[in-house]
Amino acid sequence: MKIAGTVRNRLLSAALFAAVAAIVPGHAHAASKEIIELQTQVQQLLDMVQRLQSTFDSRLGVLQNLAQQTSDQAKVTSAAVADLQQKLNSQNEGVGAKVDTVSGQVQSLNDSVDELKSRVAKLNKAVEDMQTQMQNVQAQPQPGAMPGGAPNGQQVAPGGIPTGPGITAPLSGPQAMTSQIPPLQDTYQSALRDFNAGRYELAAGEFQDVLHYYPLDDLAGSAQFYIGEIAYQQKKYDDAIGAYNAVLEGFSGNPKAPAAQLHKGLALLALGKKDAGVRELRLLIQRHPRTPEAASARTKLNGLGIRLVASK
Secondary structure: OHHHHHHHHHHHHHHHHHHHHHHOOOOOOOOOHHHHHHHHHHHHHHHHHHHHHHHHHHHHHHHHHHHHHHHHHHHHHHHHHHHHHHHHHHHHHHHHHHHHHHHHHHHHHHHHHHHHHHHHHHHHHHHHHHHHHHHHHHOOOOOOOOOOOOHHHOEEEOOOEEEEOOEOOOOOOHHHHHHHOOOHHHHHHHHHHHHHOOOHHHHHHHHHHHHHHOOOOHHHHHHHHHHHHHHHHOOOHHHHHHHHHHHHHHOOOOOOHHHHHHHHHHHHHHOOOHHHHHHHHHHHHHHOOOOHHHHHHHHHHHHOOOOOOOOO
C-alpha cells in the first residue's frame, strides 16, 4: 500500500508539473501535441494506480478475512483442547476417587476381620480364666475338724480355719479375687481426672487397670484411646500409634474410634510419614464423613495442599 501511494504521489506531481508548464507565458506551444500526449499518459498512469490500489485493497481484504478465520479456528481448537483436558482431568479424578473408595472398603473389611479375631481371642481368654477359677475352687480343701477339736466350742470353717463368735474367716478363692478388683466407673473417672490434670503416669496406670480387669466393657476402648493420648502428649508418637491401632482393631465401634484414627494420622505426619498419614486421614473421612474429626482431617489435608475429590 505504501508503494502504490508513493507511485501515485509521484504521478500527481508530474501531472501538476506538466500543467504548470503548460500555462507558463514563455512557452507558446502549451496546446501542442506533446503536452496533450503527456497529459494522456499521466491520466493513464493515474488509472493504473487506481486499479492497482483497488486490486491491492481487494487482496488485502481477502488476507484479513483469512487471518480472521484462522484466528477463529485457533480459538475453537484451543477451547476444544481445554475442554478435552478438563474431561481427562475429571476422568482421572473420578478413577482416583473410585480407587480410594475401593481401598477404604477393603480396609474396612480387613478391620472388621481383625476386630472379630480380637473378640474371639478375648472370649477364649475369658473362658480360660473362668476354667482356671473353677479349678481353683475345686482345689480348695474340704471342711474338716482341727486336731483335738475346736477350742471353746468354736466351729471349723473350710480349710481348717476356726470360726465362731468374734472370729471372721478370711476370704479365699473367687471371693478374694473379686474383692481385689477396682470398681470400673470409679477407676475410669479417676483416670480421666488425672489425665485432664496432666498427671499422665498415674492416669496411664488407672487406664491400664480398666483394660486389665474389664477388657470387654465399652470403657475399655476409651481407656485404650487415652493411653494413646498420653503417649501423643508426651511426643511418643510410635507408642501412640500402637495404642490407636489397638482402638481401631479391637474397639472399632467405640465413640473414640474417629478421634483415634485422626490422631494416628497426625502422629504419622509428625514422624514425617506423609503418605501414611494422608492415607489415614482419607480413611477417616470415608468411614466417618459427618464427624468433627472428619472436618479436622479435611482442614489438615487442605493445609497440606491435598485436594479432596467427592466420591459419587
